[in-house]
Amino acid sequence: MTTISPDRIRQIEARRDELSALMATGNLDGDRFVSVSKEYAELEPVAQAAGEVRRLRAEAESLQYMTDDADAELRAMAEEELRDNKAALADADRRLALALLPRDAADQRSAMLEVRAGTGGDEAALFAGDLFRMYQRFAEEQGWRVELISASDSDAGGFKEVVASITGSGVFAKLKFESGVHRVQRVPVTESGGRIHTSAATVAVLPEAEEVDVQIDEAKDLRIDVYRSSGPGGQSVNTTDSAVRITHLPTGLVVIQQDEKSQHKNKAKALKVLRTRLYEAERERLAAERSGTRRAMVGSGDRSERIRTYNFPQGRVTDHRINLTLHRLPEILQGELGELVGALIAEDEAERLATLDA
Numbered sequence: 001m002t003t004i005s006p007d008r009i010r011q012i013e014a015r016r017d018e019l020s021a022l023m024a025t026g027n028l029d030g031d032r033f034v035s036v037s038k039e040y041a042e043l044e045p046v047a048q049a050a051g052e053v054r055r056l057r058a059e060a061e062s063l064q065y066m067t068d069d070a071d072a073e074l075r076a077m078a079e080e081e082l083r084d085n086k087a088a089l090a091d092a093d094r095r096l097a098l099a100l101l102p103r104d105a106a107d108q109r110s111a112m113l114e115v116r117a118g119t120g121g122d123e124a125a126l127f128a129g130d131l132f133r134m135y136q137r138f139a140e141e142q143g144w145r146v147e148l149i150s151a152s153d154s155d156a157g158g159f160k161e162v163v164a165s166i167t168g169s170g171v172f173a174k175l176k177f178e179s180g181v182h183r184v185q186r187v188p189v190t191e192s193g194g195r196i197h198t199s200a201a202t203v204a205v206l207p208e209a210e211e212v213d214v215q216i217d218e219a220k221d222l223r224i225d226v227y228r229s230s231g232p233g234g235q236s237v238n239t240t241d242s243a244v245r246i247t248h249l250p251t252g253l254v255v256i257q258q259d260e261k262s263q264h265k266n267k268a269k270a271l272k273v274l275r276t277r278l279y280e281a282e283r284e285r286l287a288a289e290r291s292g293t294r295r296a297m298v299g300s301g302d303r304s305e306r307i308r309t310y311n312f313p314q315g316r317v318t319d320h321r322i323n324l325t326l327h328r329l330p331e332i333l334q335g336e337l338g339e340l341v342g343a344l345i346a347e348d349e350a351e352r353l354a355t356l357d358a
Contacts, residue, residue: 008100009050016043042103049096056089094353101352106207106283107173112149112276113205114163118181120199122156127184127310128201129158130333135166135175137335144168149269150259163273165208172207177321177344179205179307186312196313200306208272209279216248216275223247224267229258246270253277322347 019040022028028036063085066078115132117124139146145167152160166175183200191197216222229243243258244266255277257270309318310329317332317340318325324343326332332340 009046012043013047013050016040016047019043046096046099049092049099052092053089053096056085056092060085060089097353098349101349104173104176107176108170109172109207110144110165110167111172111175111205112163112208112273113166113175114161114203115159116161116202117154117159118200118202120184120197122154122158123184123186123188123197124199124201125154125156125158125160126188127158127182127199128160128162129154130184131182131201131203132159132162132164134333134335134337135178136164138337139166139168139171139335141335142168142171142174144171148259149273150257165272167208172205174341174345175205176207177341177348178203181306183306183309184312185309206276206280207283209275214275214278214282216271216278221249223249226263242266244270246274248274248278251278251281253281319344 019036022036023033023040060082063078063082067075067082069075069078113132113135115128115135117128120127136146147165147167149163149165151162154160181200181202183198185196185198187194188197218224223246225245225247226241227243227245228241242261242263243256244263245254245256246267247254253274255270255274257266257273260266260269307319307321309320310333311318312329314327315329316325316327317329319340322343324340326339328336328339
């Protein structure tokens with residue numbers, strides 16, 4: 001386990017106490033209170049974990065002293081309690097190390113979910129629809145709100161592409177490991193011979209940007225074109241110039257939005273998508289500078305690239321990154337992603353702890 005500096009812990013606890021006293025005065029204005037309470041919320045778990053470690057270490061010292069007692073029964077009791085203490089202390093040490101790990105600044109943000117059909121034609125589009133509904137159900141279980149941004153329906157059902165905003169606390173932290181190629185193995189309803197087909201869909205989860213994250217000068221940075229919608233929505237959509245195409249001139253990034261009947265709503269949604277993609281591009285650039293490499297988020301959508309396989313004949317879901325197989329495919333597609341999400345977060349924490357120990 002990583003050696004944690006006592007001085008660092010003392011500094012964190014002192015700062016926590018300082019912030020607590022500040023909030024208790026009631027003299028902070030709105031913005032200042034938000035800033036102080038946010039910092040307090042980040043430090044409090046560390047201070048609590050450190051306090052538990054100290055308590056268990058003090059308890060261990062007392063128990064160790066008791067193991068030298070002349071009374072055999074007391075010694076046996078102390079030795080048993082000491083074994084329990086060591087296990088609890090190891091767990092508390094790990095919780096403290098995890099609390100001290102650098103946090104992804106985007107973890108607590110809402111997220112933009114993008115699901116696209118990959119190789120596999122109509123079957124891939126149907127699978128993209130299955131994945132989107134899976135995330136919708138999981139979001140509902142978490143108490144998050146899902147807002148459809150845009151969707152391109154497939155003739156056979158499902159989606160060629162669907163983009164949605166998922167709003168809530170900690171959305172990105174729980175969904176960020178879903179980004180990648182998802183592969184499905186099943187017999188399509190159109191397959192008369194009962195042969196198993198393999199198709200793929202790509203998922204991208206991006207932390208939503210706020211205006212303070214991405215500064216855009218609409219007059220200088222954007223070209224905004226309006227035109228009549230060509231997508232579904234009825235005659236009322238197509239008789240007005242409601243569709244919006246925004247081009248971000250510095251980067252060449254283009255966002256098109258035409259799902260709403262209102263030009264104003266389409267522009268607002270397009271700007272939301274644009275800010276999110278620009279924010280993610282900057283995050284990737286900074287990450288590339290730190291690591292010296294740039295990882296493609298979702299690959300090409302080819303069958304051979306995958307993070308997870310959904311095998312219908314065997315009723316199993318396998319996450320290839322952590323070699324985890326669950327024989328609960330129907331439940332997972334109904335949004336029961338907790339076990340998968342928890343395992344991926346735990347693996348990420350273990351890897352980061354190992355990096356600190358190295």
